[in-house]
Amino acid sequence: MRQTIRPARGIHGVITLPGDKSISHRYAMLGAIAEGTTSIVNYSTGADCQSTLGAVAALGAGVEREDGVLKIRGGALRAPEGELDAGNSGSTIRMLSGILAAQKFDSKIGGDASLSQRPMQRIIAPLTEMGASIEAREGRFPPLTIHGRELRGIDYTLPMASAQVKSCVLLAGLFAKGDTTVREPVRTRDHTEIALKEFGAEIEIVRNVITLREGARLMGREVTVPGDLSSAAFFLAAALLTPDANLLVHAVGLNPTRSALLDFLVSMGADITVIDVQQTAGELIGDLRVRASRIEGGVMEGAMTAALIDEIPALAVLGARSESGLTVRDAAELRVKETDRIAALKKNFERMGVRMEASGDGFHVPGKQAFHAAEIDPEGDHRIAMAFSVALLAADSPGVIDGSECAGVSFPEFFSTLHQIAS
Ligand code: S3P
Numbered sequence: 001m002r003q004t005i006r007p008a009r010g011i012h013g014v015i016t017l018p019g020d021k022s023i024s025h026r027y028a029m030l031g032a033i034a035e036g037t038t039s040i041v042n043y044s045t046g047a048d049c050q051s052t053l054g055a056v057a058a059l060g061a062g063v064e065r066e067d068g069v070l071k072i073r074g075g076a077l078r079a080p081e082g083e084l085d086a087g088n089s090g091s092t093i094r095m096l097s098g099i100l101a102a103q104k105f106d107s108k109i110g111g112d113a114s115l116s117q118r119p120m121q122r123i124i125a126p127l128t129e130m131g132a133s134i135e136a137r138e139g140r141f142p143p144l145t146i147h148g149r150e151l152r153g154i155d156y157t158l159p160m161a162s163a164q165v166k167s168c169v170l171l172a173g174l175f176a177k178g179d180t181t182v183r184e185p186v187r188t189r190d191h192t193e194i195a196l197k198e199f200g201a202e203i204e205i206v207r208n209v210i211t212l213r214e215g216a217r218l219m220g221r222e223v224t225v226p227g228d229l230s231s232a233a234f235f236l237a238a239a240l241l242t243p244d245a246n247l248l249v250h251a252v253g254l255n256p257t258r259s260a261l262l263d264f265l266v267s268m269g270a271d272i273t274v275i276d277v278q279q280t281a282g283e284l285i286g287d288l289r290v291r292a293s294r295i296e297g298g299v300m301e302g303a304m305t306a307a308l309i310d311e312i313p314a315l316a317v318l319g320a321r322s323e324s325g326l327t328v329r330d331a332a333e334l335r336v337k338e339t340d341r342i343a344a345l346k347k348n349f350e351r352m353g354v355r356m357e358a359s360g361d362g363f364h365v366p367g368k369q370a371f372h373a374a375e376i377d378p379e380g381d382h383r384i385a386m387a388f389s390v391a392l393l394a395a396d397s398p399g400v401i402d403g404s405e406c407a408g409v410s411f412p413e414f415f416s417t418l419h420q421i422a423s
Helices: 021-033 047-058 090-100 121-129 163-173 191-198 229-241 260-267 302-307 312-321 332-336 341-351 382-393 404-409 414-421
Strands: 002-005 010-016 036-041 062-066 069-074 106-110 133-137 141-147 155-157 180-183 203-206 209-212 222-224 244-253 271-280 283-291 298-300 326-328 357-359 362-365 399-402
Touching: 002 382, 010 229, 010 414, 021 036, 021 047, 021 069, 021 090, 021 163, 021 191, 047 062, 047 090, 047 404, 090 106, 090 121, 090 141, 090 163, 121 133, 121 163, 163 180, 163 191, 163 209, 191 203, 229 244, 229 260, 229 283, 229 312, 229 382, 229 414, 260 271, 260 298, 260 302, 298 312, 312 326, 312 341, 312 362, 312 382, 332 341, 341 357, 341 362, 341 382, 382 399, 382 404, 382 414, 404 414
Parallel strands: 010 244, 036 222, 155 180, 298 326
Antiparallel strands: 002 399, 036 069, 062 069, 106 141, 133 141, 180 209, 203 209, 244 283, 271 283, 326 362, 357 362
């Protein structure tokens, strides 16, 4: 599909976003192994989260929709008939592998061309230490053939900042003999820890060290997924780079391990107000108001980069319009996302006549740049497609996103929402 994006002078309105992708995956997986039924309100509409649902259904969980509420009947899993399909979703394959490694059956899990190039050694190493038996293409890529085994708890220090790897080890730990400890180099999103507690596991967190006690008994429950802050990032960026904007984002997730986005935007000069914060199943949820602002630019590195890893494409676009530009460091992980996002940003910025200097693990975009309309190639990466849609709002004439359907990986309603608020 080709989506045309016209320049916009303003962003106005009230929007509600589909459920957070990270939290949706976790609720579906925990619901599938918990006793009884889990009811999930506002489950993500993204294709990635549908991949998780397809996989847990193939493993024997009951998956139904009743009046817009997703119901998952959980319990013991059974061997799937064919290969499990994680589609484009790194979260599905990496987190579910932790569960699969501990089952009494063998399974195989793979995905699309992009996922098939993504590194799996990062989960194979700790799972193998727990006693798992996993074969991978060339020892490190999907598909994975997982021979279910009895696992033992380990004390694992993550070599990189990755919530998916942390979650994989904790989910495997649910079935393991002994406690499981994960130590993080920097704190990453903690939705797994929060959800595990909510479903009844005993878990202790002391700074960057998480310990799951052996023998957890999970019980199904009713949960509501907050709107996805990573999806909101595109509209926040859109509002901040159009001359006239006043946008309310309703009921969005404000978990502190994710809301560094707001701190960073505010540090760049963004006028963002957080309104009416509440808690649901241990997660914070609230409304955001954003108004057009003068954006100064900024430098992102270390723990901040890890906390903003999914928002960097949107922030790069904003950075190129800011006063002093954006510098991103310590972002080697961007090279192994759905695409090499540093390369995809550079290529598409070049098409728009925008300068960007890339290094192995970061980049710099100078500020105050003019955006020229272009045909964008997101290379099948949803966040690249959405970030450059925002960029085209600030271009000199209409531009096109080629293969725009990839936005559906996390946000099928993205273009209709954008058209609704842009004028
Ligand atoms: C996610 C963790 C991050 C993030 C991804 C979702 C999660 O990946 O980029 O979009 O839900 O745990 P990594 O664990 O590879 O950093």
